[in-house]
Amino acid sequence: MDSSTGDAKVAPEDKEKWMNTQWRPASEKMEEVIAVVLADVVASESRQRAIQARHYPQFECSLTGLICAVAEHWASGEPGWLYTTRSRSKTKGSRYRPQIYSASYPKLQDELSECGWIDLRKGDQGPESVLKSRTTLRASPRLRQLLTEHDISFYDFQLAPVSEVIELRTTKDFKSKEYELVEYSDTDEALKMRAQMDRIHAALLDADIVCIDTDCDDRQRTMKRIFNNSDLSCAGRLYGGFWQPMSDTQRLEEISINGEDVAILDYDQMSLAIAYGLSGLPLPEGDLYLIDGLSRLVDREPRPTVKQVVNAMFNRKTPLTEYPKGVAPLTYQGGEEVYPARWLAEAIREKHAPIADWFEQGRGLELQRRDSDIAVDVLLKLIDDGIVALPVHDAFIVPLSKKDYVRSVMIDTFQEHIGGEVKVSEKLPPIISIAA
Template sequence: MGDFGLVGCVAALIDACLPPHAGWPVCDLRKYMDQLNSVGEFEEVGRDRPFNPYRFAASENTKGIVGEAIALLASYEDRFNLRRNRRRPRDQQTFEQTVEAILSDLMHGQLLGGTGIYVTRSNRVLGAKSRYRPPVYSKVFPAILDLLAKPEMGYVEQDVAPDVQGVSRSTVILPGPRLLDRIAEREVGVDDLDTHQSGETIILKRSKDPNDYWDEGERLEYQEDDRTERYRAELAEINQWLREADLQFDWKGIAWPHTPIALRDRRLRRVFTQGRFDSGGRLFGGFWQQLRKDERRTGLLISGEKAVELDYGQAGARILYGMAGQQPASDDLYHLWGYVQQREGIKRVMSAMIFADKPLERFPKFTRKLFRKGDKIAEVVEAIASKHSLIRDRFHCGIGHDAQFIESQIMVEVLLIMRAKRITALPIHDALMVPGSAAAAAKDAMLSVFQQMTGVPAIVTQSEVETLRPFVSSF
């Protein structure tokens, strides 16, 4: 306890702690399932999010909160004879790292919207040997959570999932009353917290279960080879570059509600799908990906300049032509006679046709409203297939993830070129945010790389500040 410089009797602090807080709102869990550190891949504002086990206290302010908590926990264990022997040095280090990660991520979550954080209690996950398992995940992780949640401690509020046979246990946690008090007393801000630049960045997932809406595809173990080492080295280079970038954000003129962000959250991961390293591969992570379009186009500053967004137009469709060794017959691949006013709907249905492994029998989710009352899916599909007769045999073959892999390779190569040119560029799947003065150079690189990798000319558009609209992928 003396290592943390605490003054006075810790036991007295325990006796004087606040009563346990009750009634915290906790969002329903989407599914009782293992959570293997999937931070940043599927986060949604306003919903519970995965635990980030790499978060840490980055200032004396937050280090003090963590240090006090560790000292209080040690005193509690001694007082109630919870441990017969002292932990070995290595075990003590893991214990302290775990407490720090839990409290730091709870503080971070509270500052960025106050949503719940879900963690795993599965021994199968916590005790498994895996490239994805962070150091703080061990079989004692649930015990540390329970200790922090003791009424005398008051650091954590948790809603433990029931122990159901055959189902992994997940728990939603929120800051307890003591931690909330410390956040307020010390005026903790997001700059008081940071994330370790460690953990697996090359992630391989199995195919999703088409009959399970919530299935995100379990992470798969894999053998290291020259390809995975190359992917990891490329991403390490990009992440180090982005970590040092001059990024700022100005909320002036942006309508509420604001998307909560932390400028330090910049680390990217590549997520490959369907159990293959030539499937998917998109980049996830980075605070800018969480922003609404209107927010990032209005408030994001790169190297002191207003950022602009450069988008690949019709990327998925054009890549499909390249895969078939064909050239598009027109500039606008989503323009269909008879469906001129339904262009957005045609775009989404065509995307679904690229990913589907059998002919569409109904309009994809959320697309029916984009068509007229009398429009039928079979007629729309046939109209698209007729316009794109050169690639007709590529529809309904389930090759969308293959096309997405080519897109991801294009984006990684463009980022490496931008780094070499010393132009900061932030990826958003098939788009880039760059300083306004660098837009022309970035556009040239995007056009060149796309042509080289697909054999098909690209379309790159520069987006201006706009009012809020839902984000729609080019796929």
């Protein structure tokens, strides 16, 4: 996020952007640059104090991440500065602390500045400050010259996974939507999930994935599993890939995998399918979000609203009497009178009476944990078969030629986890869709 003072416009050369601590070398050329800087700083530091062997790996990691961050910023052509921290409270030990942070991270900034590799502006965060500022840095002329000599460009960098790919959060505050990160023990389950994410990231980082949309950075391929309510049994969906904020239309038109167009395969009505399966009941025929006769009463297609209300009923612990926040109420045809939310909730309970005990019991995050485990398992099976897939919760972006095989893997994996029935729909690129 760029910073500004009041409403005044900030000149491009003065803009400040958060420093991404995950940039790492993606080429031998950039590794050579890091080696030059590392050797110079070590030689300079040797005249002051020796680096203890046990601290050297962290020192090298911190230097690599910091130099890659300012070098990538310069190579991408962005003006301005990157802001970072010198706060000990932010660099102290935590599983969520960026890998490049350590107690000596502020000193490393000073050393790189003294050696002429970065331009550094120290922030003023003291309690007596009237106008506080952030610490900012950028590639120095000396570093820019070295990068130019090695012909470093945008694609000589890659994003490493975040320091902790299994993220546990507290329950969100009802009003502010804020949460805290929770420290947790490395149980066998947590270690297994982390190892699974490592395999997925290794495959994605090595894959031939291209996005032609210049607003998307197709190097951003790493994700994390996010759990809620301070409980690793709640949620666990994957977030972070460049493809996730895109629309399905953008994904189909702008992404290629191994030089191929892609298809999107999506589990249909996943939460309901899981609830029926875990209850040992057959999946009803037809559209599970279709309420008989409702479309004749209201002024727009009700299915999207029904889907949102079903999901809300899975998550809440009290009877639904009002439309959830963010859900536009259905209104009767020919007028502005609202179709009552409690009637819609009752119609949903009646349609899905066999699984009514799943509604309004706060079990939504349990369902998300189930669908996220299925998604991870699908990804791992496809990796074993040499197939790259990009997950969007319970959907997968896959090479067009592999879509039928991926569909079979998705159905088989669902049945292994849940034991019930599920349907998988597909979306194809525009040209293929028209031809079909």
